[in-house]
Amino acid sequence: MAGLTERLSRLIVERRLEDFPEGTIAKALKVIADTFAVILSGVGSEVEEPLLAYLDHSDEQGITPILGTGRTASASMSALINGTFGHALDFDDVLSMMPAHPSAIIVAALMADLPRRRMSGRDFIEAYVIGVEVGARVAQGITVGHYERGFHGTGTLGTFSALGALAKAFGLNVPQTRTAFGIAASMASGLRRNFGTMTKPLHTGLAARNAFEAVRLAQSGLSAATDALEAKSGFFAAYGVAASDPQVAIDALDGPGILLEPGIALKKFACCYATHRPMDGILSLRQQHGFTADDVARLECRMPPGGMLVLTYPDPKTGLEGKFSLQYALAAGLLDGDYSIASFTDEAVNRPAIRELLKRVDAYETPLCRDDDPLFDTRSSGSRGFVEIEVHLRDGTRHVTRVAKAPGHPSRELGWSDIDAKFSDCARQARIDPTVAARALGILHDLENCPDMSLLIQNLHH
Numbered sequence: 001m002a003g004l005t006e007r008l009s010r011l012i013v014e015r016r017l018e019d020f021p022e023g024t025i026a027k028a029l030k031v032i033a034d035t036f037a038v039i040l041s042g043v044g045s046e047v048e049e050p051l052l053a054y055l056d057h058s059d060e061q062g063i064t065p066i067l068g069t070g071r072t073a074s075a076s077m078s079a080l081i082n083g084t085f086g087h088a089l090d091f092d093d094v095l096s097m098m099p100a101h102p103s104a105i106i107v108a109a110l111m112a113d114l115p116r117r118r119m120s121g122r123d124f125i126e127a128y129v130i131g132v133e134v135g136a137r138v139a140q141g142i143t144v145g146h147y148e149r150g151f152h153g154t155g156t157l158g159t160f161s162a163l164g165a166l167a168k169a170f171g172l173n174v175p176q177t178r179t180a181f182g183i184a185a186s187m188a189s190g191l192r193r194n195f196g197t198m199t200k201p202l203h204t205g206l207a208a209r210n211a212f213e214a215v216r217l218a219q220s221g222l223s224a225a226t227d228a229l230e231a232k233s234g235f236f237a238a239y240g241v242a243a244s245d246p247q248v249a250i251d252a253l254d255g256p257g258i259l260l261e262p263g264i265a266l267k268k269f270a271c272c273y274a275t276h277r278p279m280d281g282i283l284s285l286r287q288q289h290g291f292t293a294d295d296v297a298r299l300e301c302r303m304p305p306g307g308m309l310v311l312t313y314p315d316p317k318t319g320l321e322g323k324f325s326l327q328y329a330l331a332a333g334l335l336d337g338d339y340s341i342a343s344f345t346d347e348a349v350n351r352p353a354i355r356e357l358l359k360r361v362d363a364y365e366t367p368l369c370r371d372d373d374p375l376f377d378t379r380s381s382g383s384r385g386f387v388e389i390e391v392h393l394r395d396g397t398r399h400v401t402r403v404a405k406a407p408g409h410p411s412r413e414l415g416w417s418d419i420d421a422k423f424s425d426c427a428r429q430a431r432i433d434p435t436v437a438a439r440a441l442g443i444l445h446d447l448e449n450c451p452d453m454s455l456l457i458q459n460l461h462h
Contacts (some may be wrong), residue, residue: 003230004141004246008134008160009177011253012167015133017126020257025448027259028125030419031093033444034266035103036067037423038092040460041270041341042085043068043430046320047198051081063115065461068430075112079212083108084205087154089341090323091270091426092204095132097262098139099380100153101204102161106131108208109162110169114453119169121443121450127169129259135161136258138229141249144378145241147192148309155190155203156239162211170215175226182224184214185235195272195310196321263410266419269339271323273382274311276406278303278326278363281389282333285399291391293334293353298392299361301330304369304376304385311381315358322349330389331357341429371404382406416445432462 002010017025042048048069055066055073062074066081073081086092086104093103106128110119119127135157139146147153163184167177187210190203218224228234230246255261269279278301286292303326313321313328322328322344331354332343342348370376371385386404393399408414414422420441427437440459443450450456 003227004138004249005178005181005227005229006174007250007253008137008164008229009167009174009181012130012134012164012177013172013174015130017122017129020129021260024129024257024259025125027263028129029444029447030414030416031103031259031264031266032107032125032128032447033419033423033441034093035086035107036440036444036456036460037419037426038089039082039086039104039107040068040430040432041091041426042088042201045085045088047084047088047201050198051084055081064112065115065457067457067460068432070462075116076209076212079108079112079208080205082111082205083208084201087201087204089270089344090201090272091267091341094265094267094273094380094382095136095139095258096265096380096383097136097378098153098157099144099147099382100135100139100158102132102135102154102158103128103264104204105154105158105162105207105211106165108205109166109211111457112208112212113170114457119453121447121453123169124453125448127165129257130168131161131163131165132258132264134164137249137252140252141246142236142240142244144380145243146239147380149239149241150192151239152190152192152194152200152203155207156188158204159184159188159207159211162208163214166211166215170219172215172219176218178226179222179224180214180218182226182228183217183222184211185228186224187214188235188239192310196313196316196318196324198320265406265410266408266414268407268414268418270341271329271344272310273380273406274307274309275326275329276382276408277387277403278389279329279333279339280407281387281401281403282330282391283337283339284403285389285391285401286333286337289399291393293357295393295395296334296360296391297394299330299334300390300392301326301361301363302369302388302390303363303365304371304387305365305367306384307369307381307387308363308365309381314363316349319345319349326363327358327361328354330361330363341425383409432460436462
């Protein structure tokens with residue numbers, strides 16, 4: 001019987017866009033547009049200066065554009081930088097079943113070779129959809145235990161997502177694709193300990209670059225194990241847990257496409273997804289009842305077991321730490337009544353009013369927020385159970401709300417108007433002229449009919 005590496009390689013080579021269920025393209029278009037937006041948002045972020053300095057000190061100059069900068073680099077370096085930009089603000093998509101952020105990896109990897117080869121919008125969509133499918137199926141087999149061990153699925157499992165997309169785009173055959181899996185399995189990396197630092201988004205860039213290199217090396221004739229995922233000393237054995245099972249991934253390969261079931265969440269807020277339901281809850285309460293931060297005596301946030309796994313900065317000192325601070329996210333919502341990219345800067349986190357509000361925020365996990373979901377233990381910290389927010393006002397009144405799904409979750413899908421607004425904000429962050437940004441957005445809306453992806457990239461390079 002063929003193993004997982006073989007079966008995934010066949011899927012990549014044989015499956016076509018038309019083999020996926022109706023509605024797949026419509027879902028993909030939204031996520032791809034969102035992903036180009038968040039890559040632009042990385043320009044002007046904390047990672048831009050060190051990454052461009054790294055480029056200046058390297059010998060990896062080339063012709064592949066780095067979006068929003070006017071700069072170019074080698075294919076590998078561009079994959080690294082564009083990929084890191086895509087996760088710099090923690091504003092990119094979430095696939096909770098991995099759990100990871102696959103799209104910035106896939107898009108950055110696919111862009112790396114565009115100056116050397118023509119790719120239509122439809123071919124780009126097809127490669128993207130295949131990439132999502134591959135990484136997600138590996139994740140199903142290895143289980144969320146991989147993440148709980150300390151691995152960042154974006155850097156590890158996301159490498160296979162980009163590999164699948166590139167192998168499809170480059171027309172690899174099954175033996176070459178199996179070899180690429182073997183190479184990539186030895187390159188996949190990323191630790192959760194680096195959350196709240198610039199190295200977390202670097203995982204995305206590394207995954208894009210590593211996938212690109214793995215595919216190119218396989219094309220060039222480098223050998224590797226062709227059963228690297230399922231072998232006794234392979235990826236599942238080294239990176240998995242007792243429950244990890246390659247056969248589970250194989251059994252899922254003929255299921256409905258991942259973009260439709262369970263679907264990908266797009267982010268409304270530029271921070272860790274585990275904070276999004278509480279943030280939505282506090283904004284909702286504030287809007288409904290009209291109180292301000294000064295009116296609040298105490299705020300309680302009850303989270304499901306495991307809901308605070310990655311929210312490790314109760315007293316953040318930097319904007320990056322603030323993205324992984326539930327306490328800060330709640331305090332900022334109380335104070336400002338809204339969130340923006342600027343909510344997660346060093347200056348915003350260290351405002352005196354925020355420091356005072358943090359003393360009034362109490363966040364904790366409780367089994368009461370578990371719910372009766374039989375798949376609870378397979379879901380990410382931002383998707384399991386529900387969240388409850390309780391605000392105690394100084395006049396003795398209290399208000400409570402419960403949030404089960406974050407805005408942008410597939411069941412609360414962002415509309416094109418939301419994505420268009422997000423794209424405009426992110427393009428502004430990259431200092432792209434609004435007229436040029438609007439032109440690029442028009443191409444993204446109709447990407448299936450775009451004859452050459454370079455038409456889009458040209459608009460987003462300056």
